[in-house]
Amino acid sequence: MDAISLAYRDALNYASQRAFELDKTSSAPRLHKAVYADLRAQFGLGAQLACTVERQVAATYQTQWTKLKQNLKAREASHTKRRYKGLDAAPKFVSRTLEYQHGRDYSWKKGGKVSISTLDGRLVLEYEGYQKHLDCIARGCETGAAKLYHQKSKKRYYLIVAVHIDLPDPQPVGHSNVVGVDVGQRYHFVATDKDGKSLFEKGAQVRQQKDHFARTKKALQRKGTRSATRRLVMLSGRERRFIADRNHTLAKMLLTRFPNSIFGLEDLSSIRERIERHADPKVSKKVKRTKRHQSQWSFAELQTMLAYKAPLYGSLAVRVDANYTSQACYKCGHVSRGNRPNAGLEFKCEACGHRGHADRVASVNIALRTLLVRQDWMSTGALSMRPDVSDGEASRPHSGCRSAQEVKAARLRRYAELRWNPDTSA
Template sequence: MGLPRSVVKQAGSASVVQLKLLVSDLDAEILAATVALCNQAAAYASTAAWRRGLVGQVQLHRSVYRELREQFPSLGAQAAVRAIARVVGAHANRSASRKRAHIFRSNGAVPFDARMLTSNRDAGTISIWTPHGRLQLGYLGRDIDLEAVEQLPPGECDLICRNGVWLLKVAVAVPVSVIAEPVAGFLGVDQGVASLAVTSDGAVLPGSVLPGTVKGNGHVRALRARRHRQRRRLQTKATSSARRVLRRLAGREARTIADVNHQISKHVVREAEHTGRGVALEDLQGIRGRARAHRSQRRTLHSWAFAQMIGFVRYKTQRAGVALVLVDPAYTSQTCPERDHISRQNRPARGGRFLCQRCGLAGHADHIAAINVSIRAVGGWGAVNRPHATDLPSARRDQESKPPVQPVVVGISSLSSSTARSGSAAASTAWTSFSDGTRPVSSTSRTPSPNLIPVTTNETSVRADPPSGAPATQGC
């Protein structure tokens, strides 16, 4: 499902709304036959494309279009075109399709474009193509979804049957707000498996600040483990009643995790918007291939929905006009944000404690990583928004008579005394607890932050004395 790029650029960002179709028993049978026919045509085109080694849409169209019309006489011309486009998209997005033909389920979702589905907004009905003629169907939805369908430019639609209910998911172009300059820095967010999200302000999410029944990361892990044991027990039993229970429980865990990710992303974007900051996340693309996990931890790693939360944060920041930066996640939990010292010994292999081997900075490892993410976002945002900050020759700069600007080097020490250094007041004072109460961290005095994540028995983050042989006052 998607909108043309031209529509998205003119109107805003693509979003999806869900409508419930009002169908009779006869209409449901016709829609089921339509979905099955379109999926059969897509499966036929997928097999032909894989055997003939065709990957381009034009080549595949010239090769299999007439075959589709002959093999499936009731298939319309535009339906055949959309089936070919589905095959091209599936082979482009899935690496497994290169080894075998992509499989289209008989009851899978079927896309409809403007030639196959039209809407009458005044009457509140849609006209949808079927092999037996067009159907005029009514629809229901939330007020916000109905308003979006009536006012925003529509795009491609997906027809889905879920538990006997026919749904129509419509892609619309939502207007985006003007991105505000993050004058107060960035709110860094560290994503993880044990803790889904930890902000540079010290908030552990999900937690008590979020509504709903999930009150912590331990609750999320217990929920996933319970669902896994339940599915394994029912699949081992393999009776008709067990299969009925599996169908009833299908998707429940995914819906719960999606709700938690929605709450986390909403809290992060709202906090950044209220404080005049941007949002900084780690670019975790390909993390499953790079991370080495024990056999007992593979299920946990591959059920980690980090990409979903990044997607939720991305579209929420676009609508709210908040800046979003994805930074390199390398060594964020092993880097001392005070002295920029990177060492594996700073963060042990197990446990959530961080202890700098040079300056003795101590704290929660995820909190330290979130602070490093917010610091890196400052440089990332500046690189994107300083087109003239370069010494390289530029014909456009010469034409505009703009002299080259020297690149601004943002250091850790300079950031420590500015609002851009921490992204928040809480982040800038997150490492100021003292072990002896007298030794200062730097020339600038700070006070302990109440938002600092406790990692010791007395629930305070302390600046431990540096290890023996390490300088106590010198920089890294």
């Protein structure tokens, strides 16, 4: 297994360098003409694995180009001064993870065995795993691409298989509850349902753990020895796994607490460009720590996990606009930055005097907007906002000839008319 994983990684780096030389191309057909023969002869890869390498490298460059375009737009809008450097050099692949295509590179055998491709031919092995997933495979459910993952700490390989589960199409009448979820750093989330019941999850303990990782990494970087570098690599993987495990737990907590619900999630696209500022070496340690906390905020991962887990729990996640959710009073509709004194956790409406927790106010506003999405869904039969599409795509069914900005402005005007009354929100 070491031979095939190392050969695959070397092939990725070779194809990445060739793509960089070909004007940083993201075209898989163009890359295929340039490297296919070399991948077969020089690295000994099979035909399907060679094609998978080309597609993976092309997709990586496409992602880099997309990020570059987003950065250019953010710089033009003065959201950031930082230049994106992802295409200054050829992307380098370090992981020994490789991708297998079902029916070509791996296949299921009788008796709980799987056949996988190696440089020396096929290898038939017994497998074990999560029982619910094994039952799905035994029933013959559709399986997609798989990843052969190498865990360095245990010197062990794992075959991670994508299992496709058929679920019924969601219907608005099948989701009786609506939950608004406000994500943040001081509170990982604050969720409020249509009956006014709220769930708070503080982030102080996780932030302390992240600060511990940061202090340890800083000390190891100063030390600079080979053993310190190895320790840094181990810490990086440990911190990533810690955050992913925490987000899995938070997503499951929400789904089990609010079953059969429509979860409203804020559209936080490009938020990093809006909140991060140009690096200044003269700023205080407190400001640097705040910027680090912002850069480590894993809201997108939490929202993604909640969105893909929701159908398994009979729920659904939709995306709503995040504008003014923590500045708008849901009692009278007044919107102002002054409603949040010193941008703190206290909300005090300048117009009607309503007080509350700022994050809970945001979650209530998100719940109101989610209720509006549900009402439109029931009246039109089309769900307009989903968490896995962009804002322009989400609003296209109702946009006609109007631009995405005009459609969003119209939605914001509708939001301004919403008022919160748990007794009549059902």
